[in-house]
Amino acid sequence: MASSTYPSYLRACDWPRTVIKTCAPVSLQGEQTCDAVIIGAGFTGISIARRLYDLNPNLNICIVEAETIGAGSSGRNSGFVLEHALGSVAPEKAAQIHKLYQDAHQDMMQFSGLDSLQKESHIFKAAATARGEKSLKGLASFLQKSGQAFEYLDASDLQQITGSSYYRSGLNMPHNRLVNPVDLITSLALQLPEAVSLYENSPVLSLEKFSNFWKVQTPDGSLKAPKVFLANNAFVKELGFKKAQSITIFTYAGITPVLNDNERAQTSSMGQWGLLPAHRLGTTFRTTDDGRLLVRGMYGYEKEGDAKNEDILLKSLEKRFPDMESARQLEKWWGGTTSLTANGAPIWGEIKAGLFCSSGCNGVGIVKGWLLGAALADQSFDKNKIPVSKLFGTPTWMPPEPFRKLGFLVASTIEKQMAGEER
Numbered sequence: 001m002a003s004s005t006y007p008s009y010l011r012a013c014d015w016p017r018t019v020i021k022t023c024a025p026v027s028l029q030g031e032q033t034c035d036a037v038i039i040g041a042g043f044t045g046i047s048i049a050r051r052l053y054d055l056n057p058n059l060n061i062c063i064v065e066a067e068t069i070g071a072g073s074s075g076r077n078s079g080f081v082l083e084h085a086l087g088s089v090a091p092e093k094a095a096q097i098h099k100l101y102q103d104a105h106q107d108m109m110q111f112s113g114l115d116s117l118q119k120e121s122h123i124f125k126a127a128a129t130a131r132g133e134k135s136l137k138g139l140a141s142f143l144q145k146s147g148q149a150f151e152y153l154d155a156s157d158l159q160q161i162t163g164s165s166y167y168r169s170g171l172n173m174p175h176n177r178l179v180n181p182v183d184l185i186t187s188l189a190l191q192l193p194e195a196v197s198l199y200e201n202s203p204v205l206s207l208e209k210f211s212n213f214w215k216v217q218t219p220d221g222s223l224k225a226p227k228v229f230l231a232n233n234a235f236v237k238e239l240g241f242k243k244a245q246s247i248t249i250f251t252y253a254g255i256t257p258v259l260n261d262n263e264r265a266q267t268s269s270m271g272q273w274g275l276l277p278a279h280r281l282g283t284t285f286r287t288t289d290d291g292r293l294l295v296r297g298m299y300g301y302e303k304e305g306d307a308k309n310e311d312i313l314l315k316s317l318e319k320r321f322p323d324m325e326s327a328r329q330l331e332k333w334w335g336g337t338t339s340l341t342a343n344g345a346p347i348w349g350e351i352k353a354g355l356f357c358s359s360g361c362n363g364v365g366i367v368k369g370w371l372l373g374a375a376l377a378d379q380s381f382d383k384n385k386i387p388v389s390k391l392f393g394t395p396t397w398m399p400p401e402p403f404r405k406l407g408f409l410v411a412s413t414i415e416k417q418m419a420g421e422e423r
């Protein structure tokens, strides 16, 4: 899969859908010309399209998506819509990013039309080990310095919320949301104005520059446009761009069967919750609207992994919920891609004349994708108000293969050790 220009996952994503797109997918056919092409219909791509239209409703805008809406990572993720800035930036920058995330979060939810349906949920970081607790102390100090709200949770709070006695302490982070990501990305796509043409099942195979336009080639058609936006995240490098700045990482999620009444009473007596691990290689858990547990963990380099990942996800569940029958099996599990840069900074901006890019989500890209996508559209009109590189940084160089893979394997082995029982 890594050598393909677009994703073709081994397993379908199985978030239960409630928002259904009723019109049949249309794929790109024949040669066409337009004002702007967006490659990828995830959070970033939809946000770019929406902002371009707002900037000039007369533009002829096309989005080309390799799969169907929701089949990519934007519909495969765990659904934590985070407005807290937890990345490795200085506290004063985090304060500014937090404010931008808050506005982007609100804008995205309002645009989606799902806003009023969302319920409050507890979203928190939790530590299961002494090392994890130490890391949460550091995080608490960072949140305080950057003016981001949080509350301490002790072991009994965590047990009451989750039904698990596995954790020692946590930090509750208010105003973040849990969503069903397939419903969210589908709703966002449905809200796009009719003037935006969405072509699904239309993977871009190549991208070529001519004197005053770019040509985007798909299996059955092509588009010529003066402006092209790369919003295909982990697959930017597969189209031949920014190869020295990112790697593709697979991570995995699975859902249990619907819990029985006792199990639901145990895990959801205080409503829905989402738990982020104290260590970045730890395991994420949450409840879902229809009464399941979701587990997300593991990282693989450039290639989708096999059934071993299911066993590891199950072991993580069993450790937290040893007496829960429904947590002994996963009804479905799947992998998804994220794009990682060496220093966590996004690949963002006009990377060649008329070619714009927003990728490098570094595993947390629902709100960030929405924010940076809109900012990229603004940038293409010379109207950007956000100093993206100053706030988020610029990606540093990565060595070529085989050193790159070796570096990843060494770093991830060390990090796994450090994560310990947070996994």
Ligand SMILES: Cc1cc2nc3c(=O)[nH]c(=O)nc-3n(C[C@H](O)[C@H](O)[C@H](O)COP(=O)(O)OP(=O)(O)OC[C@H]3O[C@@H](n4cnc5c(N)ncnc54)[C@H](O)[C@@H]3O)c2cc1C
Pocket: 005, 006, 007, 039, 040, 041, 042, 043, 044, 045, 064, 065, 066, 067, 071, 072, 073, 074, 075, 076, 077, 078, 079, 080, 081, 082, 202, 203, 204, 205, 231, 232, 233, 234, 235, 239, 251, 252, 253, 296, 335, 336, 337, 338, 358, 359, 361, 362, 363, 364, 365, 366, 367, 369
């Ligand atoms: C299991 C998992 C759990 C996660 N949990 C969270 C979470 O809880 N919260 C969070 O904020 N983030 C989470 N993430 C990360 C999040 O999914 C991404 O950051 C987000 O999807 C990035 O959005 P995007 O639009 O930039 O890229 P993507 O969602 O990857 O969208 C890119 C789109 O481009 C398409 N594409 C790729 N190549 C081509 C091509 N050649 N031609 C045409 N189309 C192409 C793809 O099919 C895809 O639809 C998770 C990721 C995974 C895999």
